[in-house]
Amino acid sequence: MSPALTRLITDFEAGKFAALARAVSIVENHRAGFDLLLAHLHPKIGRARRVGVTGPPGAGKSTLTTLLAKHARARGLTVGVLAVDPTSPFTGGALLGDRIRMEQVALDPGVFIRSMATRGSLGGLAAAAREAADVLDAFGFDLVLMETVGVGQSELDIARTADTTLVVLVPESGDSIQTLKAGLMEIADLYAVNKADRPGADRLRNEIELMLGLRMGATNNVPAHHGVDLRAIADRDALREAMQPAKAARAAAQRDDAEHWTPPVLGTIGAKDEGVVELLDALDRHFAYLERSGTLRSRRLSRLRERVVEIVEDRLKRRLWRDAATNAWLDAQLPRLETGGGTPFAVADELLAQSGELMTRGTA
Amino acid sequence: MSPALTRLITDFEAGKFAALARAVSIVENHRAGFDLLLAHLHPKIGRARRVGVTGPPGAGKSTLTTLLAKHARARGLTVGVLAVDPTSPFTGGALLGDRIRMEQVALDPGVFIRSMATRGSLGGLAAAAREAADVLDAFGFDLVLMETVGVGQSELDIARTADTTLVVLVPESGDSIQTLKAGLMEIADLYAVNKADRPGADRLRNEIELMLGLRMGATNNVPAHHGVDLRAIADRDALREAMQPAKAARAAAQRDDAEHWTPPVLGTIGAKDEGVVELLDALDRHFAYLERSGTLRSRRLSRLRERVVEIVEDRLKRRLWRDAATNAWLDAQLPRLETGGGTPFAVADELLAQSGELMTRGTA
Numbered sequence: 001m002s003p004a005l006t007r008l009i010t011d012f013e014a015g016k017f018a019a020l021a022r023a024v025s026i027v028e029n030h031r032a033g034f035d036l037l038l039a040h041l042h043p044k045i046g047r048a049r050r051v052g053v054t055g056p057p058g059a060g061k062s063t064l065t066t067l068l069a070k071h072a073r074a075r076g077l078t079v080g081v082l083a084v085d086p087t088s089p090f091t092g093g094a095l096l097g098d099r100i101r102m103e104q105v106a107l108d109p110g111v112f113i114r115s116m117a118t119r120g121s122l123g124g125l126a127a128a129a130r131e132a133a134d135v136l137d138a139f140g141f142d143l144v145l146m147e148t149v150g151v152g153q154s155e156l157d158i159a160r161t162a163d164t165t166l167v168v169l170v171p172e173s174g175d176s177i178q179t180l181k182a183g184l185m186e187i188a189d190l191y192a193v194n195k196a197d198r199p200g201a202d203r204l205r206n207e208i209e210l211m212l213g214l215r216m217g218a219t220n221n222v223p224a225h226h227g228v229d230l231r232a233i234a235d236r237d238a239l240r241e242a243m244q245p246a247k248a249a250r251a252a253a254q255r256d257d258a259e260h261w262t263p264p265v266l267g268t269i270g271a272k273d274e275g276v277v278e279l280l281d282a283l284d285r286h287f288a289y290l291e292r293s294g295t296l297r298s299r300r301l302s303r304l305r306e307r308v309v310e311i312v313e314d315r316l317k318r319r320l321w322r323d324a325a326t327n328a329w330l331d332a333q334l335p336r337l338e339t340g341g342g343t344p345f346a347v348a349d350e351l352l353a354q355s356g357e358l359m360t361r362g363t364a
Numbered sequence: 365m366s367p368a369l370t371r372l373i374t375d376f377e378a379g380k381f382a383a384l385a386r387a388v389s390i391v392e393n394h395r396a397g398f399d400l401l402l403a404h405l406h407p408k409i410g411r412a413r414r415v416g417v418t419g420p421p422g423a424g425k426s427t428l429t430t431l432l433a434k435h436a437r438a439r440g441l442t443v444g445v446l447a448v449d450p451t452s453p454f455t456g457g458a459l460l461g462d463r464i465r466m467e468q469v470a471l472d473p474g475v476f477i478r479s480m481a482t483r484g485s486l487g488g489l490a491a492a493a494r495e496a497a498d499v500l501d502a503f504g505f506d507l508v509l510m511e512t513v514g515v516g517q518s519e520l521d522i523a524r525t526a527d528t529t530l531v532v533l534v535p536e537s538g539d540s541i542q543t544l545k546a547g548l549m550e551i552a553d554l555y556a557v558n559k560a561d562r563p564g565a566d567r568l569r570n571e572i573e574l575m576l577g578l579r580m581g582a583t584n585n586v587p588a589h590h591g592v593d594l595r596a597i598a599d600r601d602a603l604r605e606a607m608q609p610a611k612a613a614r615a616a617a618q619r620d621d622a623e624h625w626t627p628p629v630l631g632t633i634g635a636k637d638e639g640v641v642e643l644l645d646a647l648d649r650h651f652a653y654l655e656r657s658g659t660l661r662s663r664r665l666s667r668l669r670e671r672v673v674e675i676v677e678d679r680l681k682r683r684l685w686r687d688a689a690t691n692a693w694l695d696a697q698l699p700r701l702e703t704g705g706g707t708p709f710a711v712a713d714e715l716l717a718q719s720g721e722l723m724t725r726g727t728a
């Protein structure tokens with residue numbers, strides 16, 4: 001370990017924010033020594049509660065994250081915030097404005113805020129976010145909030161690295177049922193219907209609860225509303241009517257199964273700081289459930305497993321493609337590939353057959 | 365090769381669209397035999413011109429793609445269209461509406477249209493799009509249009525697999541200079557300013573040309589406007605004034621260097637089918653430049669290289685993680701990782717050291 005890295009770790013362990021910021025940079029950009037640093041911090045990882053905050057653009061995720069940090073501080077918790085924006089290049093401008101709102105908590109020494117943008121590929125960003133969260137965890141923050149700014153698969157990937165995933169929706173976010181069908185429902189542990197004072201908020205909450213009720217009902221073999229086509233429920237009264245048995249089924253499911261978690265749907269008004277304390281309470285209840293049911297441990301074990309898988313794949317790639325002879329050999333095959341005298345599959349197999357020693361040797 | 369696959373290839377080579385559709389599905393989803401199929405088609409790949417169409421949401425990419433297909437047909441070319449949408453889950457609804465517009469060309473037997481959505485990870489989608497384009501190429505289409513629907517890094521990745529990249533912008537797409545700075549300018553071979561009859565279209569064209577002129581100027585050591593802060597040019601007159609020397613520098617750059625391509629900026633009005641024939645002419649000019657300069661060959665060689673790299677990495681991962689003993693060994697390490705008795709890095713190195721034989725053996 002270099003003297004600079006040793007000094008960094010000493011400062012980090014003394015709780016210096018400058019060292020924390022540098023450590024996150026080193027890890028985020030995979031600078032020299034990042035793996036030594038992470039390996040050193042590894043035994044300190046696992047104390048923090050990690051909450052992912054995701055949802056469509058404009059839902060007010062940044063405001064809610066700021067308020068969650070504020071109220072958690074009021075309860076004596078220290079808070080690390082990672083704001084991750086995978087949507088550049090087209091919408092790269094949004095982040096700065098959001099960050100400014102963070103200033104209301106940024107001067108508090110119990111809060112650390114960090115923005116991250118695209119690193120290399122999107123898969124790389126989810127890995128970088130998890131590693132950065134590891135650093136915040138090792139630093140000793142009680143709560144790590146991982147907020148994603150944009151849309152898409154990478155948000156789901158980032159959310160999956162958290163203990164708890166909060167999905168923020170707003171009445172105007174469009175076809176909410178469509179949204180929920182498309183993968184978000186699988187990862188949501190809590191829902192916040194933000195801007196709850198706007199028209200359509202009740203309807204959105206009802207729709208989410210109906211979806212949840214149907215799912216719970218299905219899980220618990222409650223026959224009510226199997227096969228209901230939600231898209232066919234056009235008006236509000238019909239929706240409300242359809243909702244009642246589903247709600248009952250959901251309540252029954254909650255009563256019947258103490259090991260089961262039904263995602264609550266909470267109304268919030270970020271702009272007025274309303275409903276956020278209740279949201280924090282719900283996060284607490286979810287964490288208690290995670291501990292009680294053993295889900296926390298299984299989620300963390302699978303996160304450790306993914307971590308090893310990523311490192312293995314990363315090292316394999318580096319060993320292969322940083323090898324000059326392998327690259328020269330591959331370049332020499334390109335002309336025959338071009339003329340159809342070989343296929344990429346055959347060339348790949350040849351390359352693999354001759355690179356065994358390269359991939360298993362002890363140096364990265 | 366299975367009898368079903370042999371039959372598929374026979375039908376594919378006879379030009380049957382049903383076989384083409386099945387071949388794309390097999391390749392897109394990496395179903396059994398996809399690698400045999402791609403290997404078989406490999407010698408037929410390399411005839412089609414591949415054009416990527418990208419840009420922010422709402423720019424009218426789908427309409428322009430449809431019109432490009434229509435006008436290319438009028439010139440006697442056959443056209444394959446791949447519409448790729450990596451933005452699910454949050455905006456998954458947009459695609460269908462766009463597809464309906466495609467119907468005006470969809471009944472033409474010289475046109476094949478295919479939508480693709482997220483497959484696994486986003487990196488996977490770019491690979492899948494390139495493989496699907498390979499299938500269209502091998503089928504014999506003269507022109508393959510690869511349209512991306514959403515925003516982000518994955519669009520850039522997909523665009524990079526094309527011979528020519530067309531970037532579509534609209535006056536209302538916001539801070540255009542910001543957009544251009546953020547990576548798009550590096551990949552654009554042509555710009556279409558669509559909805560060119562709307563306010564701000566001239567300004568957007570001017571801004572793009574100014575950016576291009578500055579870049580050309582820098583490349584050719586023309587001192588004019590080095591270090592001009594475009595954000596400081598607030599009003600239109602100032603912008604126009606600043607533009608003139610840049611334009612001159614650009615014209616000089618074009619005259620001086622026949623091997624160089626300066627991306628043209630064309631106005632189009634998709635809704636009125638205006639400017640699309642000129643856009644197609646510009647695509648022809650770019651293809652002629654690619655052939656003349658040798659860039660076409662170097663782009664295609666690097667695409668073949670990337671193809672081999674992807675296959676190698678994919679096979680390595682499959683060999684490793686489909687091995688039951690490796691997985692069992694990794695699972696057995698998790699408890700000591702959890703208690704800090706080992707680090708993910710050390711476990712990864714151990715795994716690599718013992719998996720050499722696995723990774724180099726001849727079966728995938």
